[in-house]
Amino acid sequence: MTPKNIMEYSYYPGCSLHASAGEYDLSTRELFKLLKIRLTEVPDWFCCGATPAHNVDELLSLSLCAKNLELAGKVEGDLAVACAACFSRLKTTQHVLGENDVKRAQVEKAIDAPVTLDGKVKHLLEILAKDLGLDRLAAAVKKPLSGLKVACYYGCLLTRPTDVPNLDCTEAPTIMERVIESVGAETVAWTHRLECCGANFTISRPGVVIQLTNAILESAKAAGADCIMVGCPLCHGNLDIRQKEIEGVYNTSYGLPVFYLTQLVGLSVGLGADKLGLDAMMVNPMPLLKEKGLL
Amino acid sequence: MKKKKMVISQETMDVDFVRKVEALSGTSVRRCFQCGKCSAGCPMATFMEHPPNRVVRLLQLGQWQRILEGRSIWYCASCETCTTRCPNKVDLTSIMDALRKLSWDGHGPSKESYVQLANKLFLQNIRTYGRQYEMRLAAVFNVKSGQFLKDLMLGPKLLAKGKLKMFHSKNKNMSEIEKIFARIEEMRAKGEAL
Numbered sequence: 001m002t003p004k005n006i007m008e009y010s011y012y013p014g015c016s017l018h019a020s021a022g023e024y025d026l027s028t029r030e031l032f033k034l035l036k037i038r039l040t041e042v043p044d045w046f047c048c049g050a051t052p053a054h055n056v057d058e059l060l061s062l063s064l065c066a067k068n069l070e071l072a073g074k075v076e077g078d079l080a081v082a083c084a085a086c087f088s089r090l091k092t093t094q095h096v097l098g099e100n101d102v103k104r105a106q107v108e109k110a111i112d113a114p115v116t117l118d119g120k121v122k123h124l125l126e127i128l129a130k131d132l133g134l135d136r137l138a139a140a141v142k143k144p145l146s147g148l149k150v151a152c153y154y155g156c157l158l159t160r161p162t163d164v165p166n167l168d169c170t171e172a173p174t175i176m177e178r179v180i181e182s183v184g185a186e187t188v189a190w191t192h193r194l195e196c197c198g199a200n201f202t203i204s205r206p207g208v209v210i211q212l213t214n215a216i217l218e219s220a221k222a223a224g225a226d227c228i229m230v231g232c233p234l235c236h237g238n239l240d241i242r243q244k245e246i247e248g249v250y251n252t253s254y255g256l257p258v259f260y261l262t263q264l265v266g267l268s269v270g271l272g273a274d275k276l277g278l279d280a281m282m283v284n285p286m287p288l289l290k291e292k293g294l295l
Numbered sequence: 296m297k298k299k300k301m302v303i304s305q306e307t308m309d310v311d312f313v314r315k316v317e318a319l320s321g322t323s324v325r326r327c328f329q330c331g332k333c334s335a336g337c338p339m340a341t342f343m344e345h346p347p348n349r350v351v352r353l354l355q356l357g358q359w360q361r362i363l364e365g366r367s368i369w370y371c372a373s374c375e376t377c378t379t380r381c382p383n384k385v386d387l388t389s390i391m392d393a394l395r396k397l398s399w400d401g402h403g404p405s406k407e408s409y410v411q412l413a414n415k416l417f418l419q420n421i422r423t424y425g426r427q428y429e430m431r432l433a434a435v436f437n438v439k440s441g442q443f444l445k446d447l448m449l450g451p452k453l454l455a456k457g458k459l460k461m462f463h464s465k466n467k468n469m470s471e472i473e474k475i476f477a478r479i480e481e482m483r484a485k486g487e488a489l
Contacts (some may be wrong), residue, residue: 020460109482161375
């Protein structure tokens with residue numbers, strides 16, 4: 001806490017939040033403003049390289065992230081990251097460069113600057129659950145999400161591998177459930193919350209994504225969930241944008257709205273649909289929210 | 296197709312290649328004792344001809360050609376489940392990265408041109424624009440891979456939801472990004488990095 005009673009963070013939205021996941025960016029900014037958490041976007045940040053860069057060129061991936069970390073270091077506060085993939089790459093870079101001197105020397109040569117690893121990188125979940133704290137989050141609630149059954153979907157990169165993101169336990173995390181329960185929602189126990197959705201194969205191998213994502217939707221539905229909550233724009237793209245197509249392929253109906261965590265938490269603290277970008281969701285959440293008396 | 300019989304001998308075992316994989320991935324394939332936990336948890340194993348544990352076994356035997364000839368490495372989704380669960384701290388995700396890099400560098404033909412094409416376009420976008428515009432990436436991928444109709448029906452819906460952004464804001468760090476790409480190329484040309 002700064003003396004002004006305002007929490008300060010630098011903010012790395014990542015490419016998706018400026019393109020297909022605009023509602024995640026919007027709801028994050030609105031929610032954090034309301035919670036008196038100041039986000040300052042890192043000026044002229046660039047792509048972290050995501051999965052494709054480390055897939056074929058680890059040195060490039062580490063260098064892009066190291067440069068972004070250097071840019072972030074010029075802005076006050078720990079670095080707040082919304083996207084699970086950016087979060088994973090930035091944390092992996094800190095981890096690898098901290099342990100491997102050869103790679104560190106190569107990266108320093110590539111970015112022509114010393115690597116600094118002392119800045120903290122935090123996912124939004126971490127900021128809400130740990131820095132702000134669940135008690136204070138609960139105190140900000142105006143409209144508890146009572147009766148809403150949420151399936152919290154972690155996917156891959158928020159928690160894995162061990163010792164890198166350090167967000168929560170790798171095999172039995174609870175941070176998403178704790179956050180959303182603290183604003184009044186119910187959570188369901190389900191089997192596929194840590195399974196992979198196929199991620200960026202959505203472009204090169206959509207058939208794979210359809211198969212994996214179907215299993216996730218099926219599991220959430222079977223557990224009695226009303227909706228799914230995610231903290232990653234790629235998971236969101238696969239679960240939300242492809243949901244109708246998947247229903248067609250498997251001749252079934254899920255109708256599960258897929259919310260970003262900031263949208264659901266935002267609802268509970270009284271933000272309106274226009275400030276949460278609910279109209280950008282492909283699976284329309286309005287009937288569900290009206291039924292539960294949340295809109 | 297008749298399977299080639301595997302012959303293990305000094306002539307067929309390429310240890311130098313395996314050392315490169317180990318240097319790139321920062322992990323030792325010798326630590327693996329074939330418990331199979333990686334393959335048991337792998338969401339993509341069903342699509343692979345060599346599941347993750349067998350990829351490591353083939354590396355232990357110096358038989359990398361068999362891996363690069365197949366599609367296994369291009370079906371790995373980098374979900375990190377294998378690395379997380381390995382009892383011997385074999386970082387399989389990084390081994391897959393190293394194998395893809397060496398394959399990318401021309402060490403062998405690959406059956407998975409689609410995944411390679413998507414990766415290539417992704418990296419080109421970073422070098423040209425500094426940031427990624429997924430829908431542009433998808434559109435160019437469709438054109439280059441000749442799948443003009445793939446996901447065509449999604450286009451208008453995404454446009455209506457404001458998710459299609461084809462225009463690029465100018466990034467002030469573009470020259471810095473170009474320098475990073477160029478320096479890495481230079482380091483590799485001089486043999487200072489793999």
